[in-house]
Amino acid sequence: MSREKLTVQSNSDHLVIFIYRSFPIYTLVCSYLYRDDALTPVESECLAFVVTNVLYSTSIANDICIVFIRSPEKVAKMDNLTILKHPVINHHLSVLRQKHVPEFEFRRRLHLVCELMVAEVTYDLQTRIRQIETPLEVMDGLEVAKDVVLVSVLRAGLGMQDAFLRLLPEAIVGHVGLYRNEETLEPVSYYFNLPAALSDCCVFLLDPMLATGGSLDAALRLLKEHGAADIKCVSLVAAPEGVKVIQENHPDIRIFVAALDRTLNDKGYILPGLGDAGDRQFRC
Numbered sequence: 672m673s674r675e676k677l678t679v680q681s682n683s684d685h686l687v688i689f690i691y692r693s694f695p696i697y698t699l700v701c702s703y704l705y706r707d708d709a710l711t712p713v714e715s716e717c718l719a720f721v722v723t724n725v726l727y728s729t730s731i732a733n734d735i736c737i738v739f740i741r742s743p744e745k746v747a748k749m750d751n752l753t754i755l756k757h758p759v760i761n762h763h764l765s766v767l768r769q770k771h772v773p774e775f776e777f778r779r780r781l782h783l784v785c786e787l788m789v790a791e792v793t794y795d796l797q798t799r800i801r802q803i804e805t806p807l808e809v810m811d812g813l814e815v816a817k818d819v820v821l822v823s824v825l826r827a828g829l830g831m832q833d834a835f836l837r838l839l840p841e842a843i844v845g846h847v848g849l850y851r852n853e854e855t856l857e858p859v860s861y862y863f864n865l866p867a868a869l870s871d872c873c874v875f876l877l878d879p880m881l882a883t884g885g886s887l888d889a890a891l892r893l894l895k896e897h898g899a900a901d902i903k904c905v906s907l908v909a910a911p912e913g914v915k916v917i918q919e920n921h922p923d924i925r926i927f928v929a930a931l932d933r934t935l936n937d938k939g940y941i942l943p944g945l946g947d948a949g950d951r952q953f954r955c
Contacts, residue, residue, distance in 0.1 A: 752914055752926045753791070760787050760929050764907065768945045774954045778830055781879070781952065784907060784929060785834030792905055792927045793839070796873060815841075817873045817901070820866060824849055824878035824890055827949035831877040831905065843872070847893060849886045851939070858889040869899040876902060879948035881909035881928065883939050884916030891921050907948070908932055910941045 763780045766772060772780070796815050803812040819842040823832040836842060848862025866872070876890055887904055894902055902924055904917065909928040912935050917926055932941050945951070 750918060751922065751924060752909075752918070752928070752931070754931050755788060755791050755927065755929050757787060760784055763787075764929055764945075767907070768943065770946075772951075774952060777951045781830045781907070781948075782834045782837075785831045785905075786838060788905060788927065788929060789835055789838045792875065792903055815873075817871060818843060820845055820869065820872045820874045820899075822847055822865065822874055822876050822890070822894065824876070824886055825862060827879050827947075827952065828877040830948070830952050831879060831907075835875065835877065847876075847890045849889055851883075851886060853938070858885040860889060860893070863893060865894070865897055869894065869897050872899065872901065874899045874902045876904045877906075878904070879907045880941060880944070881906040881913040881917070881926070882935060882941050883910075884913035884920075887913070888916055888920050891917070891924060903927060908941055908944060910935045910944075 763784045766780045767777060767784070796819075797817060798813040799816040800811045801814045802809060804810075819839050821832055821835050821839070821842045822845040823829050825846055825848040832844065836844070843866050845865035846862060847860070847865075849858045849860055851857070852859055874894060876887065876894065878887055878890070881887055881904070887906075891902065891904070904924055904926045906926070906928045908930045909926070910932055914926060914931070917924060932944055934942050936942055940946075
């Protein structure tokens with residue numbers, strides 16, 4: 672078959688690339704590239720996109736291989752900010768935003784959103800080979816190479832922590848206690864408890880709301896003072912003002928959010944937002 676027999680179809684979840692086996696890059700599924708002659712610029716771009724976004728592959732006939740890759744519409748990236756776009760995340764987040772949702776339902780939906788976020792924020796964790804024994808034979812398995820540390824910004828981050836622990840049960844847990852002075856809107860630190868060695872760990876800083884950016888900025892400074900270098904901030908909802916603070920003060924830090932809202936009001940709350948995430952979880 673000719674080289675042009677490469678078609679791309681898109682649905683709400685994935686791009687699906689149909690690669691005919693006579694097409695020179697069909698072996699990318701197992702070896703990424705096998706090619707005697709040079710790739711054209713278009714082919715190089717296509718290959719690079721597939722290799723970096725491949726989810727899984729399958730064959731439906733002897734001459735066709737199907738590769739499922741992340742749809743670029745599902746993750747919006749701006750500098751070091753990643754906005755997760757997923758219909759189920761958006762559904763639960765819409766429930767969280769509603770004014771009269773009781774605290775037990777708020778906690779449950781928060782947990783569900785965070786579980787869905789875990790897969791995306793951990794997708795680039797490094798792994799290492801570990802020999803394991805199945806009931807039938809010995810094989811090389813994979814395990815996360817670095818220790819994972821979950822740092823919750825108290826108290827609102829506790830609801831996120833439980834969801835992350837469900838999927839990362841071996842993670843180490845730390846806490847940073849910060850509250851916002853309602854007059855100055857500046858963060859006030861009252862508690863700090865982290866493992867001794869953070870330099871070789873992957874740290875996830877969890878706080879549902881990235882509003883003014885003051886609390887996360889302060890927490891990041893504390894983490895860096897204690898040796899943390901590989902840090903990701905994870906929030907449900909962010910305001911542009913808070914994102915800007917983190918980007919300017921910590922350009923090395925990646926931020927993951929489920930939604931980027933419009934702005935802040937004069938009290939430093941996100942609009943449209945979802946209110947005070949701590950109060951809504953604990954009703955106090």
